[in-house]
Amino acid sequence: MKTIPFHFFISECDGSLYDTRKENWFKKSPLRRIYCRSYERLDSTNKLKATLRAGNRTDLGCYPLYFLTSDGCALSFETVRKHLRSVLWSIRNNMSDGWRVVGCEINYEDVDLFDEHTGEPIESAYGERKA
Secondary structure (H helix, E strand, O other): OOOOOOOEEEOOOOOOEEEOOOOOHHHOOOOEOOOOOOOOEOOOHHHHHHHHHHOOEOOOOOOEEEEEEOOOOEEOHHHHHHOHHHHHHHHHOOOOOOOOEEEEEEOOOOOOOEOOOOOOEOOOOOOOOOO
């Protein structure tokens, strides 16, 4: 994740972005409401970008996350970042081309969950791959 200038503050409560250089900044509206927070349902590009900023693990429990596309495929955070332009375009245009991300889920135990684009395994929280 890119670092932001020190005068910006990201709320851990709702993921909003504030500029602390302004007087009484905490009483004012945030610069961006949806900035850094994981969303289960991704129905806008802002929610996708906020979920990417929040990272590929949950805050509580540190469970691994992955993205779900409109056609039911799994994509890793790395794949979505690498192909972000295609993903954003598909969301904006409501496409069903394999790139429209519609959700973000926790992989609790599925050791056979693979990234649809790269074929790489997506980490699970509790499942162990058999040797």
